[in-house]
Structures are given as C-alpha cells and as structure tokens.
Amino acid sequence: MLGLWHAFIETPRMKLKLQIKVSKRSAYALDLAMQPIPLPIRIDDVRREGDTLRGSGSASWRPGEKVRLALDFSEDTFQGTIDIPLFGVHELRGARGAGPSLASPLAEEIASYRKPDEAVLPRGEADIRESVEALLGRLTLADKIGQMSQCMASNFSFGGAVDSDPPEKLVAEGRAGSVLGAFDIRRVFELQRIAVEQSPHGIPLLFNGDIIHGAQTIFPVPLAWSCSWDMDAIREACAIAAREAAASGIVYNHGPMVDISRDPRWGRVVEGAGEDPYLGSLIAKAQVEGFQGRTPEELHEAGTMVACLKHFVGYGAAEGGRDYNTVDMSEAVMRNVYLPPFAAGIEAGAASVMNAFNVYQGVPVAANVPLLKGILREELGFDGVLISDYGAVDEIVQHGHARDAKEAAKKAVDATMDIEMVTRAFDHIPQLIAEGKLSESQIDDAVRRILTLKYRLGLMDDPYRYIRPELEEQLHFSEPHLEASRSLARQSIVLLKNDGTLPLSGDRKDKLALIGPFADGKDLLGPWQFSRYQHETVTLYEGLAAQGYAPDQLLHARGCEVRDPIEGGIEDAIAKAMQADVVILALGEESEMSGEAASRQSIALPDAQLRLAEAVTALGKPVVLALTNGRPLTLDWFDMHMNAILETWFLGSQAGHAIADVLGGQYNPSGRLTMSFPAHAGQIPIYYNHYRTGRPVTEANAGDKYISKYLDGPNEPLYPFGYGLSYTTFEYGELKLERTELPMNGTLRVSVEVANTGTRAGIETVQLYIQDMYGTIVRPVKELKGFARVRLEPGEKREVEFAITAGDLAFWSPQGGCAAEAGEFRAMIGPSSRQTREAAFELTEDEA
Template identity: 45%
Template sequence: MTACDSQKSGDASMNKFIDKLMDRMTLEEKIGQLNLPSSGDITTGQARSNNIADKIRAGAVGGLFNIKGVEKIQEVQRIAVEESRLKIPLLFGMDVIHGYETVFPIPLGMAATWDMKAIEQSARIAAIEASADGICWTFSPMVDISRDPRWGRVSEGSGEDPFLGGEIAKAMVYGYQGKGDSAYREKTNIMACVKHYALYGAAEAGLDYNTTDMSRIRMFNEYMYPYQAAVDAGAGSVMSSFNEVDGIPATANKWLITDVLRKQWGFGGFVVTDYTGIMEMVNHGIGDMREVSARALSAGVDMDMVSEGYLSTLQQSLKEGKITEKEIDQACRRILEAKYKLGLFDNPYKYCDTERAKTDIYTDEHRSIARRISAESFVLLKNDKQTLPIKKKGKIAVVGPLANTSSNMPGTWSVAVNMEAPATLVEGLKEVAGDKVEIVYAKGSHLMSDAAYEERATLFGRTLYRDKEKRSDIQMLNEALNVAHGADVVVAALGESSEMSGESSSRTDLNIPDVQKTLLEELVKTGKPVVLVLFTGRPLTLTWEDKNVSAILNVWFGGTEAAYAIGDVLFGNVNPGGKLPVTFPQNVGQIPLFYNHKNTGRPLAEGGWFEKFRANYLDVTNEPLYPFGYGLSYAQFDYSDVRLSTDQIDRNGMLTASVTVTNNSECDGDEIVQLYIRDLVGSVTRPVKELKGFEKVTIRAGESKDISFKITPEMLKFYNSDIQFVNEVGEFEVMIGTNSRDVKKATFSLK
C-alpha cells in the first residue's frame, strides 16, 4: 500500500504507515527528523557536497528553509530520498509572509481591508506561487496581538483586536492549506505555521524579543484567541515565541505547549521553535544547551530550528534520564505525520514541477488581484475640502525620498520578491494618470538626517541611494520647493522605509523622521494642496500632519503592485475603504493605547478633558488621534439608530441588531459596518467595548442598506477569574458604527 492509498483511508492507515517506518528508524534518525537547519540558499552544486548534504545522507535533517528555486529544492530532495538509508523526504519552508514573488500588502495592511475573502485569496496565491517553486511550508500567519506600535513586528500582525485577528488567522490558514478534507490534497496547498506562540506582541516597552508578563485572565480574554482560531482552522504547525510566559521561556513552557495548545485546544500538528529559539534560552538563564534542549522536548516542542540542540544533546540527556524515548518518538511521529499529510511519502517531488515554476509565479492574473487588494488596504485618514481624488489634469509634483524607489514598495518580510520588479510611485502615478497630467519629481530630502540610522533602516537589499546623492540637504529642499511652486497639487511620499518596521525594528520615536518633517512643513508653506502619501508599517504620531496637511492617505507598504494601486486611489479610479486595525496615538506617551481598554474607578467623562482627580493627562486628551476601525471614504455614510428585534434573551435565545446605512454622496463606496458589545456588569471587570462582528458592504450613491447582526449568548462569553469560558446574565450595550468611537447605541439583557 502506498502513502497515497493509505491517505485515503484515514488516520488509521497513516498510523500504520508511520509505525512501520519508525520501527526501522534508529535513535539517531528519529532525532534527525527533529532538526531544521537553515540552508543559506545552497545551490545545486553545493548541495552535493556541503555539510548539510552530508547530514541529509545520514538522516540528521528533517527539513530545510531559506532555499529559493525549484531546481535547488529538487536536487536537495533527491539526496534525501535517494542517498539516505530510509529515504525520508524533507520539508522545505520559507517566510512566505504576505506573498511570494507577487507580494500583497504587509499583514497590518491586509488587516486594514477587513475583507476575509481577499485575505484568504492573498494566501491562496502565495501558496500557489511558493508551491510552484518547491516550498511546502510557510512560517505564516503571524497572529500576535499588539497594542504597542513601538514594536516593529506590529507590521507583521493583524493589529490590536483578538476577534478581528482570529477571523484573519482562519482566512490565512484556509488560503494556504485548504479546508477540512481538502487540506494538503492539491499540489498548490502548503502547510501553515501559526506564530509566535504565545504573547510575543506584548513585549515590554515595545522592545523586540523582550519579556512578556501578564495575568492568565488577560492572556485568554485579550491575546490567545487568534492562536486558537488558527488551530481550529486546522493549521498544521505552530511556532513557539522568543519571549517568556509566566517566567518560563515559551519554548520550554509545558503549560503553554502541552496543557493549553494540545490538551485544551486539541492541536494535533507539530511545534517548531523560532530561529535559534532553543539556544537563546541559555541567555534567558534556565540552563546550558543540554538542559534547555531537554526542557524544550519535554515541554512539547518537536522541531529545533537552527540551534541543533536536539541533534547534539538529546542522546546524552536520554542516557541521563532527563528525557524519555517516548518523548523523542512522539516528536518524530508528528514530523512524519506532517510529511505524510502533505503527500511527500507518496511523491517526494510533489512540489518540484519545474513547468509550474515557469507559469504560476508573478502572473498577470496574480498581479491584477494584488493591485485590487492593495488599493483596498489603504486608509484615508484626512481629506480636507475634498482634496482627493486628484483631477487628471494639470501638473502634479511628487516629492519625497520614498517617491522613486522600487525596493521599498513591498515592505518587510518580502524575501522572495525581485526587488527591481515593483514600479516606483512616480512610475505608477504616470501610468494611471495618463498623458493629460504632467508629473514632476524631486527627492526633497534623505530618509533622515542620521546616515547611520538610515543604513540600519534600509537593510536586506532595500536602497534609497543615499551613497549616490551628492547634493546637500538645502539643495534637495530647494529643488523640491521649486517643483512644488510650479504644480497644482503636491503629493508627498514620506514616512518609514520598509525595514524601519518588522523584526528587530523597534522605535522609541514614532514621528515622521526629522528631515522629512522639515520637507513637509516647507511644502505646506507653499500654499499648494499637499497630499501626504504615508508609507508605514506601524501607527505613527501624526498630530501636526493631521492639523496642517490637506489630505493623508496611509498606504502601509502595499506590495509589488502598490504604485499602481496608489494611483488608482489618488485619481479616484478606486474609492478608498480601508479601516484601521490598530489605534493611532497622539504621541508616544499614550502608549499602550487601544480601544477595548478597561474602565478605571475614576473615568473621565466621554469626550472630556481635563478634570482633577480623574484618569487623564495634564498635557493631552485621553483620545487617540485616529481610533481603531477608523477610515474615511470619498463617499459620506450616515447611520440610523440601532434597532433590536428584542431587548431580552435567555441562554438559548438570539436577537438581531440592525442599522440603516445611507450613502449621502455622489459616488459609490465600500463601508465596513462594525458591531461592538459592552458587558455592563460582570464578575470580573470587562472592557468598555469589544468588537463582535463586522460587514463590508458596497453602497451606491444615494442608496440605503439595512445591515443586521445576530447576537447570541455565545458571543457574550468571556474567561472569568477561574479561567472558565462563561457568559453571565445581566445588561449589555450594543454599539454599531463606522469605527470604534463613532457608534449608535442600544441596550438589551441576558436572562
């Protein structure tokens, strides 16, 4: 019976297949399956003779990552299945985070679409392209909740809300793997890896890799749901996080990995560490390499990424009785099950079709979809006096250090992209505007005045060509002002470079960098309408910009087709409809700032400031600059009062909450109608509001649509002080609106 035949008959056949295989495996070969080294993108020639190839032949490697190119992967797989004793195929992984060669917006930007179909489609296309190039495993989705934009990896997640994050987590898993019985069946399905488990986004001070510390009631109510949602969606693997949880690094935390993930949530896949995660626990101070490797295995971690702690220490730990052979067998079995489910035992070259690599990657169809989704992710933060959309006539000055660079368009963690492929913003605007518009360009400034800082912010093949710039700051500024004076409107392309957010990119100052801010101030002084096209991977502090700039369009980093998508929105071919998945503070001193906070015993009156002996600041209001869920449109949407089908339900009941949304404008538009609920009295304190539903709807000019949400007792559940998931009788407030701040309200009770 082949693996493919046995796959059709369910888990029993898989277990029989793996039992027979493991009966033939030596202890060394079992431990070898737990080893995940980085390939360093080895070439075919190197694969024949390098150290990794020797380990593959010896059965000391379970998978590899960081190889790009189907020919390379095919050759390495050949070594595994033709030159090793047991011919066990390898897993091939990569950080396919928001696309492969066709790159979509960064995950925070994707979250701003609030469009689960688009998010699933983006993951589906990423899987199609990655699988065509030999990849069968992606280290995505990243589902960490974060309320601190100083943390650079906020760009890789879905923002601050667990409900929205959970919906996105499920969509991403379905896009990569498929659903239910269809998961992994097709050669275009790849295995997802949910990360970083757990609480990585709550790192203290927004400092990457830093300590996380919180109560368990807060963990479960505010941070854990997206991980669980991804597991419920069938994710095949989970990655442990760098931080500690309850004083124990996540990679050695048995409560986290075994008790919660496996026993409570029923996760049946395998757990892999993050890059050198085992080795780093020595720095955490819980033991030497042998000790931390044993603790990771006993906690339930199956695969060791890069550290090779398992490979080098587990046999000795077994002799010393610190681990058991049963623990090694269980970890090995989980890796083999993953390979079985992917179909690699039946066809080790399932993902090595060189013809697909020629036809399925960076296609016109994929690029067209990426352009549409990119435009959908943009958030219009301000549009004074209908500055936007720009008319397709006259002269437009495009100014700024991010206006004429292609490599910064895709954003962080776009590792497979051809950096020269994306159009620059200048090129994209010219393409969309057509020949009736004259577009002129001036750089205007460097990214920032500190050259060393700029170098740190443009790593990994991204460039702003600072080393080739011979002009002084004043010369660049004067050129930009001359160009602006002669134009009808100024488009200022400013903000972060792509590597100013992402891993190891924490920032303490969230303003637009100094020389860019000076450039923007001088452009505003010209009296011309200034449109700020904001590139960013995190919330920035934009208080001055909001007061002084005519329009602000937050474009995040929109992917390989971002330049054209920005043109589509600026010129009105597309009406922006994105909404913020994270709060934008007025200043860094307000952080952490998030919409679903708890009340204090001395709350400030809603909209008020300042009152002595209340919870408020002396120097700034409590309010954010832009709240969670915020985003403008070229259309004007008005909401009716909330209508409830009943004002009382029991534990078996259900009610419907409805509003009428009217487009009181002359253009069609998309609106994201948001449902929030507040539990007014609980056995433990509850947030002032929580997102419980949303619907994205297209409403034509002058049209009204009724939008309804079903509210069930299940939606009212939370974790109490005993970490039991319960609902409690009492009064609840329903809020429906265009963002978390501007809502209509009604009340009902659960009996």
C-alpha cells in the same frame, strides 16, 4: 533602451541571472535584480552618450560590502562588469527582454523523478498511522533526532550564526529532517535528492520558508491587508502565495503571524492583524484556509502549504515594544486577548504552531509545559507539529531558565517541542535518555507528528512532487496574481483626512508635484519578502503616469532620503512644488524600519522628512500626504497641516497602481484601521478595547484633576480602531433591538439603517461593538463582535442586521472559565470604535 534586459553569470558556486529594468523620468535609472539571490540594486548614475547608455555605481550587499558594476547599453545588447562579494568580478554580456528562467533546464530533468499527480493520492488516516508506525519502528534514535532537527540551506542566517556542519553533510547523514531558506528551486531539488538517495532511510525533507505576504508576487503587508476587513481577499492572497511558493518546493510556511499587538513601537506589528482579538481571529482563520485549504484533504494538493501559527503566545506584548523583550501579563489577558487568534487558527486546521520568544509567567515559552503541553496540546487539541522559533531552544539558556543547551533540550522536549529550528541542542537527547531524564517515547511522539505531516503532504509517496519549474514560470508574477495584489492593495489603503482635495481632478489637467523618497522609489514591498521581481515594483510615479498624466504634468523631486537630507533637495522640491497645482508628499519608513528586530523608540517620521514637509506646506499649495510604512505613526503635525492623508502602508508589487487608483478616484477608499494611531507616543500602548478605571475621564469631568488623564494631552488616539474615511458620506439611523432581553440559549437581532448620502458609490464597514457592564472580572469598554462591509450607491439605504448570542458575550475568568455571565450589556453600532449609536439589553439565565 527602456524596459527589461537580462544576462547570466557563471560562478564556481552557482549560475546567477541578472535582470535589469531601465526607466527614465527626468533622468535614467537602472533597477537590478539577481536570481536566485533576491538582491535589489538601484543605480542612478546613468547617462546617455550618443547611441550608448552608460551606468555605473555600487549598492550594499552585506554590512561593509558593496556590489559594484559598470554597464554600457546599445540598441539590443549590453556589456560591462560586476563585482559581487563572495562571487568575484565577472564580465557581463546581455540582451533585451526578461530572458529564460534559470529553472528551465530543471523542468526536463525533474520529469524523470516526479510521479504523475494521479499516482499520488491522499492516504486515509488509518493508512497514514500504519505507515508511520512501520517506519518509526525501523528508525534508530539518531534517525529520530534527525527528523526533529532543521538546518539552513546555505550560510544565509535569519539570526545569529550557528555552529553546524554543512547542510549537504547533515542531510546525507539523516541529521536534518527539514531545511530553512532554500530560495532556489534547484537547491531544493539538490538537497531533496541527497535526502532520498543518501540518507539512511531516504525520508524526504520538509522545505520551510517565511511566506508572510507573498512569494514572488508580493501583496500588502498583513497589517495593511487587515485594514481591508475582507476575509475573501485575504484568503485568496494567501492561496496565491501558497501556489507560487509550493511550485518552488517550499511546503512549510513560517506564517501566518497571528499575534495581537497594541504597541506600534514593536516592529512586528507589520506582520499581524492589529489590536483586536475578534478581527484577528477571523483573519487567522482566513489565512490558514488560504495557505492550506478549507479541508484537511486540500493540504495534500500540490498548490497548498503548511500554515504555521506564530508566535504562541503573547509575543505582541513585549515590554516597551522592544523585540524579544520580557512579557508579563495575567492569565485573563492572555486568554481573552492573545489566545483567541491561535484557537481560531487551530480550529481552521493549522498543521503547525511556532513558539514565541518571550517568557510567560517567568518561563520561556519554548520550555513552558503549562502553555505548550497544557493549553496548546491538551486544551486546544492541537496534534500537529510544534516548531521552535529560530534559536529559541538555545535561548532558554540565555533567559536564565537552563544551565546549558543539554538542559534546554530536555525542557523543550518536555514541553512537546517537535522541531528545533536550525540550532543543535537536540543533539543532547541521546545522553538525556541514557540518564533517564527523557524517555524515547517522548521522542517517538514528536517524530510521529513529523512523519504524519510528511505523509499528509504526499512527500513520502513522491518527494519531488512540489518541485515544479514549469509552474514557476506560469505562476510567478503572473498577470492574474498581480491583479489580485492590486485589488487587495486598493482595499488596504485608509483615508485618514480629506478636506475635498481628493480625489484628484478627473480631467488630468492638473500639474502634480511628486515629492519625497517614496515618490519614485521601489521600497514599497515591506519586510519579510524575498521576491526576485523587486525591480519591477510599480512606483507611485509609474502608477500616476499609467493613469494618463503626461511627463510634463508629473514634476518629481526626491527632496530627501528616508532618514537623511540631500544637499539641495529641499530647494529642488520647492521649485517643483511652486509649478504644481497639487503636491503629493510621498513619505514614510524604509522596509528595514519595520519587521523583526526593527523596534523604534520614536514612531514619528524621521526629521529629514519633517523638514521637507514643513518647507513644502509653507508654499500654501494643496498637499496630500501618501504614507508608506509598517506601523501606526504619530501624525499630529501632519493632521494639522495636510489637506489629505492616505495611509498606504507597504502595498506590494502593484503599490503604485493601487495608490494612483485611489488618488485619482478610480477606487473609492474603503480601508479601516486595525490599530489605533496615537496622538502622542507617550500614550503607548493605546488600544480601543481597554478597561474602565475607577476614575474614568468623561465629557462631564474632563476639567477635574483626580481622574485618569494626562495633563498635557488627550487620552484618545488621533485615529481610532475601525476609523477610515471615504469619498462619499454615510449616515446611520437609530439602533434597533428586537427586544431588550437575550436568553442564554437564544438570539437577539440588532439592526441599523445606513444610507449613502454622498455622490459616489462606496463601501461602508458597519461595526458592531458590545460592552459588558459588570462581571466577575472587569470587562473592556467595548469589544468588536461583528461587522458588515456594505456597498451602497449614492442615495441608497440598507438595513444592516447582526445576530447576538450568548457565545458572543463569553469571556474567560478564573472563577468560571470561558462562559457568558447574565447581566446588563450595551450594543453599539457605528463606522468606528469611537463613533457609535447604542442600546441596552439584558442577558438572562432563563428563556424570555
């Protein structure tokens, strides 16, 4: 009875598909997924009675509501009942196997609507301009405001409830130009057909979604994949996500998030690339190219989607790490730290940008003319679609910057906002124009940008070109996509500590105790994903079993829940650990503990997990900590007591296989941290590229009092930016400069010899940092300016070379704008931001 089963439910609202995975460890478990609503359910109350397998239980649906079900499985069929809030009680009759797709009947129906690909050719810029102007001339003011307005596909909400008409009414009346949250391809088709056949001008809709780290095949969360430092793999992950999403009709991504973040209390660090603007810029570029393609023409292809850079700008600096909180920073910090990834994404061709929720210089970004119109539009040259974040226009009032929604709409339009996400403040635009507070030419500019994007996507020539149910079945959760997810997941794992316990014995003779809430749990995908295949997520137990460990070698005990103890849980864990040769503690955060609106005052593991770890380590067995989480954590106790620590993050659909690959040594860990791990939460915010103070702490003065240090702990993080261990060892030679002067128009080559001095092949990420010793404004103690991922066989040596130009040394200052300043610099090369070799050089005004 193990494996996949399926059943269908007919409701007055929609047809639902239920898919069930039956698995067995020491006991049976049922993992359920519902389509098109991505609702994962796990039932542990399962028992075998003769030839029948019976399962019953409940799971959370929404706050205060439960899904309840009772199922009986026989050899080839099952039956039972399910009670779903909003849908009622339904009888279930199902069979073995994954079952046919819900979208299969749509494939034949859509064929008569969709044009052949060869009939929808990309238009040239002049053709698009002419077509847009012709259409714009036929639109009424109401039609134009409709294009600037977005609605939800259903009553599902990403924020507070919005008082609005049903989407069918809004679309039919031409009062919505885009739709958010259409999780079902049939819903996309339904609403698109209403737009084309019923709205005043038949203008197709844009369908928007948050495709943050995968559509149906889920990849590591962005903070995790940033630790791979592999731009090609990140680009491919985004390309796969785009192909899967676009096949379902989702053409406009609310991602990537390119906010720099230095405070791990902020839940949304999980969506970004960490604390460094240089690396963050490279990753922003890779993500845009993955979602949209490398050229403007590729956006027209049916397997790409709009990339929307968010959140412009400074959102990652929310005070206290509390989401939606105030941001207060200088222009120099904004331009030198937070702006570069956006500039890189815009240069890569990002077709959309989303505003940040925060204020900048006291003005909410959604209404900030100097930021949005000045820097984004005029300075960076962005001419794409600017979309508000969810409710951000209404929130101009909440911030205290506008009297009411009408004034908020005026301020947003003045700031060149094109689309209002979901809320309806833009309905006040006609009155504002009548009063002379806005001009219709401002509205024309916004609608011109929206229509241009729809032509670039090919929607104006074939509104149904992205609705491809036949491709859904081919692409979603396909083997090539799963293999790509597993590969990137392996690269994303960071080995934080190892005394030789890892890798595990290659002969598979050891007994392993898998202990903790993530030992056999499927909550490994992380936040911001809506996969219908969550029930097929590979657990750590399943990953190790696939490596060849027999059931009697894998002793599993949950021990505790993520936040709460289990009665008898620690006793069970100790009993299993006593029988084992090696204990793997699988601890971490639930997905809901990271992401939007998931800020934490304490970034320690919950107390129930610490109590479990204390009990297990007291046995004296070798203990490996495998962490599942979406932010840096405080791990000082674990650093002192664990034999090895693997930071695995939320790794996605193939998480269990990837972790097992690293634990067993089939993959030598190569990940490097992109956010510093504090030794204590009192150090936050902590980041490597900080400024020097007037009284910096050094080895020589560490015992003095009147210097910038803590009385009760170190200044340095526990694990710094760029840090990560390997199963082999690498040695660095002396840093070599080809000369000691770099002219403004020249190039300086700097190199170092790196040798693999261990017994395994491995990848070393050689990192180049620069320190500007003095300037018109103070400069960071070091800044990442280059890196090289080098694979070396045991005993192999390689010269790694970097080229430095004046452009690499440029920064923004109030006096000089963005420029490099002549003076003294230090080049530093090493395996992390903490451990480097250095040499000095001079940047000169004239040719050397």
